[in-house]
Amino acid sequence: MRRLPVYLLLDTSGSMKGEPIEAVKVGLSSLLASLRKDPYALETVHICLLTFDREVKDVVPLTSLEEFVIPEINTPQSGPTMTGLALERVCQLVDRDVERSTPDHRGDWRPLLFVMTDGAASDVALFNSMIPEVQRRRFGTIVGCAAGPKSKPDELRKLCQHVVTLDTMDGHAFTSFFQWVSTAVSNGNQSAGLGAPLGLPPPPTDINLVF
Amino acid sequence: MRDHRSIYQTxxxxxxxxxxxxxxxRLFGMLAPVIHHLRVLHAGGSAHGGITPESLLVSQQTQQVDLTHFVACKSERLVRDTYYSPPEADVEPPVEPAVSADIYSLAAVLYHALNGQPPVVSAVRLKRGEQLGFSSTVVTQAEQSAICLAxxxxxxxxxxxIAELETLLRGTSDQALQRAQSTPQSNHASTPPKRLATTEPSVPKTLDRLPINLTKGKRCQIRVSSLFLDGGADWQVSFRKLEDLGLYLDDxxxxxxxxxxxxGEHAIHFQLFRTDGPQDRPRLERSIKVTINADPASIWKDLPSNRDDPxxxxxxxxxxLPTPAAFIVAASVRGRSHAQEALFRDDDFRIGYDGATGWHLLAVADGAGSAKLSRRGSLLACTSALKHLEEHLRVEPDEPSKPNIAxxxxxxxxxEEQARSLAYAWLGGAxxxxxxxxxxxxxxxxxxxMPKEYATTxxxxxxxxxxxxxxxLSFGIGDGGIGLLKRxxxxxxxxxxxxxxxxSETIFLTSxxxxxTAEGISQRLHVALVPDFHALVLMTDGITxxxxxxxxxxxxxxxWQTFWIDISNQVRLVPDNEQASDELLQWSGFYSKGNHDDRTIALLLPHESKPSKP
Structure with missing residues (x-):
């Protein structure tokens, strides 16, 4: 069975503690709920959830949408935001888990990557060195979400084909974002030219697309 | 009177x-309007006496407790809820509530919010000397001590x-302990300060969410004991409204x-009774969230595509089409993934037979799902390629500007070499x-x-x-496949x-x-010179x-055997079957998990016996 692997990288650094992380969880639930209404997604989408703060955790390994259960997500009180380390981990997981086509083996759909952060990477050197590594993995699309006033959309733009910004970090904003993610994911399983990036639907009005 | 329990208030x-x-x-902060109101009451020498979580409605908009209903509750104080009232209130006739009763109730409300269940009823604690415990991990020691003290x-x-309660909640655990120890012990005291915040072993912890998802219509079995993280042994479980979910307890x-x-998102609700306690009164209310997946095969929509689109x-x-030498049958169907989104069929095909020369001509194309006008691209590709193939069979042999394909x-x-040379010029040209x-x-x-908007194989x-x-002869660009099934x-x-x-990464005609290039075309050419064959099959990737x-x-x-048995069981592939193409269309709708693209198949089936020479 060919899968559509979706990698979600969520910032859980200290600044996300409390309301913001609760809002992210609400958004994540709405993402799962709307994907579960899409039969194609239900049969193909597999989600891997990673969180990053001072460390990177594989919270849920690549799991089918049917089996995916929202996990506990914890945030430390404070500490650095190891975005670069998270990208390094994603590359390892993609290399390990995503199936490539061979003459006698059917490959997966091109994986998708979504990165949500409310601040700047603390490990800037690693972050910058991981950008070409991530791009070498040939994701169908890489979407960055810069949430809240302290986020750095410019930093994400170096990595992502699409960057959206959220002015606020409430349940409404994250739900809008994740709903948009769900339409992007629903478009992930269609034939595409070699190396062509995946087209994305326009985002809803309350999230801003950074060009 | 307005309904306070609207969907906006919980x-x-x-x-x-x-x-x-x-x-x-954070929870204490949400109670700010109520606390302010209580302070005013207390300062005036009275108390509320009816604080229960039921009377504290949280507004979804402000995420604070709505005071309107809470204030109204005092005058409506009809039922005293023993979970939230102190032991001294349990007397007949009722006495005027004191400040200390409100402190108890407020702490009981916080306890319930933090533990998912109210504290053990004061009368039971008096009788059995039971201790209070916290199952929540987000509560600090100081907070646990302060709540137990209250x-x-x-x-x-x-x-x-209330001010003192607030100080204790914000202070260190020692403060609460000291406060408790400095107070003279009364005969009723069954909350020894040194044993504050110990976990009551008999209070079971249950799951917040079922660790597996269920699927609608798919049989499941869940062990009741698996709903408990620990401590379920002494408790009897009584499920509520299980039948609404389609579940029941086995024998x-x-x-x-x-x-x-x-x-969708649902919850398994149940009550817990102590096996050694009275059965008539539920002790703990619990619910465990559960996700029930739809059966994907049952939720596909078949939305019509826009007929007004050019x-x-x-x-x-x-x-x-039966020909003197063979029978050609083809079918093309819009994929479920397109029907779901009211999108068009992007596949196409064209079949031709040139009676004068006996050439059977087949073209099948699959427009790229990611390209906006690919349905037009596949149609243009099939029609123009077929037109090219037919025209070149009729070019006058001595027309110098055209290759002598005819x-x-x-x-x-x-x-074989001549066949490859013909295929190169004729099919490559098409x-x-x-x-x-x-x-x-x-x-x-x-x-x-942009031509790439018409991308097609x-x-x-x-x-x-x-x-x-x-x-x-055959030639192809992109995915899908052609197979020649021999006798x-x-x-x-x-x-x-x-x-x-x-x-599904592939290349398209438009790339x-x-x-x-000469090499690119050569490597995509295939020829077969065979005495006879069973079937020539062209398929888009929706089939392959x-x-x-x-x-x-x-x-x-x-x-191929499996494929052939399946298709022959459903389609009578003989020229005298007038339903052959309908049956093939029907067959094309087969269900395969995760494979819902447009499907097109064209079969060329030579007659069993050689036809007489025209």
């Missing part, structure tokens, strides 16, 4: 249950004011079984014509379109029977896979620099993905 304990990670500080059975031990009472009836095409197409094509005794048709149409638009075959047997139970793959590293998922399987006779 009782405090339920709200806290939906937000299990909120800190005690829940002291002896009113004199409790903080004397052993050990398992929940059944086939879920509804999909490039609209029928959702299905079919074709059947003459080559009429050669009954061609060698592909070029198809590309040109797309470029011409794209650039003629106002404003001009193209599979072409031409076959003719001669005295010596069959000449079969000797072997298969010859007549397409070159253009697949990438990942699924001309990827195929339009589920049935011939890999390059190897397209050449594997066992896979």
């Amino acid at each position: 009782p405090f304990h339920r709200w806290a249950g939906d937000h299990p990670h909120l800190s005690c500080e 829940l002291a059975l002896d009113a004199t031990q409790r903080p004397s004011s 052993t009472q050990q398992h929940l079984v059944g086939s879920p009836l509804v999909d 490039y609209w095409k029928e959702d299905t197409d079919k074709f059947a 003459k080559q094509a009429a050669n009954d005794a061609m060698t 592909a070029h014509s198809a590309l040109k048709a797309i470029f011409d149409e794209a650039t003629a638009q106002e404003p001009p379109r 193209l599979l072409l075959s031409a076959a003719r029977q001669t005295e010596r047997g069959w000449i079969v 000797d139970e072997s298969v010859q793959v007549m397409s070159t896979p253009d697949s990438g590293e990942f699924s 001309k620099n990827l195929w339009m 993905d589920p049935l011939f998922p890999t390059e190897v399987s397209l050449g594997d006779m066992d896979t």
Whole structure:
């Protein structure tokens, strides 16, 4: 069975503690709920959830949408935001888990990557060195979400084909974002030219697309 | 009177249950309007006496407790809830509430919000000397101590004011301990300060969410004991409204079984009774969230495509043609993934037979899902390629500007090399014509379109029977596949896979620099000179993905056998079957998990016995 692997990288650094992380969880639930209404997604989408703060955790390994259960997500009180380390981990997981086509083996759909952060990477050197590594993995699309006033959309733009910004970090904003993610994911399983990036639907009005 | 329990307001304990990670500080903060009101009351020498989480409605908008209903509650104070009232209130006739009673109730409300259940009823604690415990991990030691102190059975031990409770909640655990120790012990005191905040072993912890998802209509079995994280042994479970979910307890009472009836986010509700306690009164209310998946096969929508679109095409197409040498049958159907989104069928095909020369001509194309006008691209590719193939059979042999294809094509005794040379010029030329048709149409638009918006694959075959047997030529760009099923139970793959590293990555006719070189065309040509064959099959990836998922399987006779048995069971592939194309269309709708692209198949089936020479 060919899968559509979706990698979600969520910032859980200290600044996300409390309301913001609760809002992210609400958004994540709405993402799962709307994907579960899409039969194609239900049969193909597999989600891997990673969180990053001072460390990177594989919270849920690549799991089918049917089996995916929202996990506990914890945030430390404070500490650095190891975005670069998270990208390094994603590359390892993609290399390990995503199936490539061979003459006698059917490959997966091109994986998708979504990165949500409310601040700047603390490990800037690693972050910058991981950008070409991530791009070498040939994701169908890489979407960055810069949430809240302290986020750095410019930093994400170096990595992502699409960057959206959220002015606020409430349940409404994250739900809008994740709903948009769900339409992007629903478009992930269609034939595409070699190396062509995946087209994305326009985002809803309350999230801003950074060009 | 307005209904306070509208969808915008949730009782405090339920709200806290939906937000299990909120800190005690945050919860206390939400109560700010209520606390302010209580302070005013207390300062005036009276107390509320009826604080329960049920009377604390949280507004979804402000995420604070709505004071309106709470204030109203005092005058409506009819039922005293023993979970939230102190032991001294349990007297007849009722006495005027004191400040210490409000402190107890407030602490009981916080306790419930943090633990998902109210504290053990004060009367029971008095009788059995039970201790209070915290199952929540977000509560600090200081907060636990402060809440336990405020829940002291002896009113004199409790903080004397809300301000003091607040200080203790924010302070260190030592403060609360010291406060408790400095207070003289009364006879009623059954909350020894040194044993504060110990976990009551008998209070079971249950799951917040079922660790597995269920699927509607799919039988499941859940062990009742698996709902407990610990401590379920002494408790009897009474499930509520299980039947709404389609579940029931099995005969052993050990398992929940059944086939879920509804999909979406739901909860399994139950009450817990102590096996050694009174059965008439539920002790603990619990619910465990559960996700029930829909059965994907049952939620596909079949939405009509927009007929007003200039490039609209029928959702299905079919074709059947008996010729003197063979029977051709083809079908094309819109994929479920397109029907779901009211999108068009992007596949197309065209079949031709040139009676004068005996050439059978087949073209099948799959428009790229990611390209906006690919349904038009596949149509243009098939029609123009077929037109090219037909025209070149009729070119006058002495027309100097055109390659002499007609003459080559009429050669009954061609060698394999000659066949390749013919295929190169004729089929390669047809592909070029198809590309040109797309470029011409794209650039003629106002404003001009990009040819890649018409991206499509193209599979072409031409076959003719001669005295010596069959000449079969094929050429293809992109995915899908062509197979020649021979009479000797072997298969010859007549397409070159253009697949990438990942699924459904392929190249398209419009990416001309990827195929339009002498080498690019040569490696995509296939010829077969065979005495006879069983079937020539052209398929788009909607068919090959589920049935011939890999390059190897397209050449594997066992896979072909399975395919052939399946298709022959459902389609009577003989020229006298007028329903053949309908049956083929029907067959094309087969269900295969994760494979819902448009599907097109064209079959060329030579007659069993040789036809008489025309």
